[in-house]
Amino acid sequence: MRHVHYGLAFATLEKQAMAIVGYSRVSTNGQEHRLQLDALNAVGCDYVVSEVGSGSDENARPQLQRLLSNLSSDDTLVVWRLDRLARSVKELIAIANELSQRKVRLRSLNEQIDTTTPQGRMMFHVFAMIAQFERDLIAERTRAGLEAARASGRIIGRRRLLAPAQIVQAEAWLASKQMTQAQAAKALGVSRATLIRALSPAKEMSK
Structure with a gap:
């Protein structure tokens, strides 16, 4: 090769x-x-x-x-x-x-x-649809959780952009290649720049 x-x-x-x-x-x-x-x-x-x-x-x-x-x-x-x-x-x-x-x-x-092969073409489209469904489901659950937290008063205004648990979740998505930074940021309801800033301190602390 x-x-x-x-x-x-x-x-x-x-x-x-x-x-x-x-x-x-x-x-x-x-x-x-x-x-x-x-x-x-x-x-x-x-x-x-x-x-x-x-x-x-x-x-x-x-x-x-x-x-x-x-x-x-x-x-x-x-x-x-x-x-x-x-x-x-x-x-x-x-x-x-x-x-x-x-x-x-x-x-x-x-x-x-x-x-x-016909089976291969079918499996390709099935895997593609499942992958998209999984990303959409994760994003939907995350948004629902954020909305529930805001409704209960746990998240008010701009005092806290990303909670520690959300940063851990974002790191897991990125490490497993389940989402890109842009997709993870969208799922968490923040900008990509905000996500990157939140991840940087976490990386420094882990060194």
């Missing part, structure tokens, strides 16, 4: 017929690709394109955009997990549909999805 580091133009690669191409992404330089690379290597990828970039910013994933545009009919795109590929369920489905129209196979190892 050839490993193509982020920053190297995909166009420079020698294109193989019916290539099996892996894609690995981490959000920050402090994170490791190793877990994803080991899994992609185990399924026989011809090469892997990897990059560092936030899943919430399309412009932060130039290697993915270049990779998608260079895939050909009968190629296979393999990812460790679906959230490595897209920022949202809507984008994920759009990418899958585009690849399907171009007869490019999509595999997700963690969810055991293969879109070349």
Whole structure:
């Protein structure tokens, strides 16, 4: 397997017929690709394109955009997990549909999805809908809890932006990749900047 580091133009690669191409992404330089690379290597990828970039910013994933545009009919795109590929369920489905129209196979190892089969296509849409439902449910429960707290007088005005329990919950969402910072902030009813400020002291205290 050839490993193509982020920053190297995909166009420079020698294109193989019916290539099996892996894609690995981490959000920050402090994170490791190793877990994803080991899994992609185990399924026989011809090469892997990897990059560092936030899943919430399309412009932060130039290697993915270049990779998608260079895939050909009968190629296979393999990812460790679906959230490595897209920022949202809507984008994920759009990418899958585009690849399907171009007869490019999509595999997700963690969810055991293969879109070349009817069962795989069905499972892809089911997993996507479940993931979106779970995020919406979490956000709804959080908003309901905040409204109940305000109604009982426990949260008044702007005296307290995020309670310690909310910060812990946000850290759990982010650590499990269940939500992005923007999604977690929305679920908690605060801005992304407020969430980041609340998380920073917590990180310092844990050092």
